[in-house]
Amino acid sequence: MTRKPNQQRFETRAIHAGQSPDPLTGAIVTPIYQASTFVQDGIGENKGYVYTRSGNPTRLTVEACLADLESAESAFVFPTGLAAAATILDLLESGSHIVAHDDLYGGVYRLLADLAPITRGHSVTFVNFADSAAVAAATRDDTAMLWFETPSNPLTRIVDIEAVVAIARKVGALTVCDNTFSSPYCQRPLEVGVSVVMHSATKFLNGHSDLLAGVAAVSPTAPEGVALRMKYLQNALGSVLSPVDSALLLRSLKTLAVRMERHCENAMKIATHLSENKEKFGLKEVWYPGLADHPGHDIAARQMHGYGAVISLIVEGGQPRADAIMKATHLFQFAVSLGGVESLIQHPATLTHATVPEARRIETGIVDDLVRLSVGIEGVEDLLADIEVALTGTLDV
Ligand SMILES: Cc1ncc(COP(=O)(O)O)c(C=O)c1O
DSSP, X not given: OOOOOOOSOHHHHHHHTTOOOOTTTOOSSOOOOOOSBOOOSBTXXXXXXXXXXXOOHHHHHHHHHHHHHTTOSEEEEESSHHHHHHHHHTTSOTTOXXXXXXXXXXXHHHIIIIIIIIIIOXXXXXXXXXXXXXXXXXXXXXXXXXXXXXXOTTTOOOOOHHHHHHHHHHHTOEEEEEOTXXXXXXXXXXXXXXXXXXXXXXXXXXXXXXXXXXXXEEOTTSOTTHXXXXXXXXXXXXXXXXXXXXXXXXXXXXXXXXXXXHHHHHHHHHHHHHHHTHHHHTEEEEEOTTSTTSXXXXXXXXXXXXXXXXXXXXXXXXXXXXXXXXXXXXXXXXXXXXXXXXXXXXXXXXXXXXXXXHHHHHHHTXXXXXXXXXOOSSOHHHHHHHHHHHHHTTTTO
16 A cells, blocks of 8 residues: 655654654653564464564664655665665566666675676676666666666766656666665655665764664555565565664664755865865866766756765875875764765775776776765864865875
């Protein structure tokens, strides 16, 4: 049955959706049901729960909240983003054809390029999804799934979601959009026809760099049976988020809107400042979808509400200067990951995308002088000062 869309504002839904005071105690926050099993009243008689892998009240609450925020029929939470991705792939029969974005997080690339062909017999065609004509050309009558990220990791390429949905519909393929970089605050792909949204909830959804989690959210308009199949697979593969982590994620969602607002505001100011002073800072490129000269800006303006908080830079001076910059920043800490309240800086070629073969990495544009920033919610003046000192202080490396 399709749920009626919640008409309340996103900020309100992030705090209340799927939640009500604990019926036993009135606790305003959903309790952590830290139990592996539930006592049965008789055969087939219980209070709705049997065993935590198949259902846990804390997990079901965060799943209901996420489903609401993504305008999904149902959402499922996993121990990591990659676990969510692997489970989504298992929606397909073995030997399927997938068309995938060539600019994906390295771990998802590894899953699709290395594992899926061996363990599931899938064949995967990689193509630049920012080029809709190339996606159409790569899609065959028997293509079962189109998989993309927008903005992509790490190049912040923008995919025209509606164009990809139209291509997939022609051949009856499922569409999977990794919405990690945007969060549902900035972009809701299911509302424009995508079948399944996935997340590394480790990033903006949780936002505090203290847990790993993944999400798969299924559209009410996805082919019949997809939501039920996801639920089946989550249990059958045993890939569930723990009650404690579910509670942490639920707590984090309550501040998602205010965090995202500040993330986007800070990132826009920093990207604008760096882009306007490229020469002074020794930068060849500044990529942020909010900048008017970003190749995907017009599409991003149409399909996003806020442009996220990831900025990619191509620096003068190659890898040695990239290394020097990452060592010189203090507030932008040198660590992988993104989407936390604290700002991070990292080197995709040797870290997040080290699993991508060198030739493909360079062909895609994940070059040695690429540095990725994840802008946090600190005071933007402090962040600007931190990055300015690092960039100007390393011009002679
Ligand atoms: C866009 C994207 N998708 C998926 C993942 C994988 O998520 P996890 O690290 O939670 O398994 C990541 C991790 O960095 C990511 O950036």
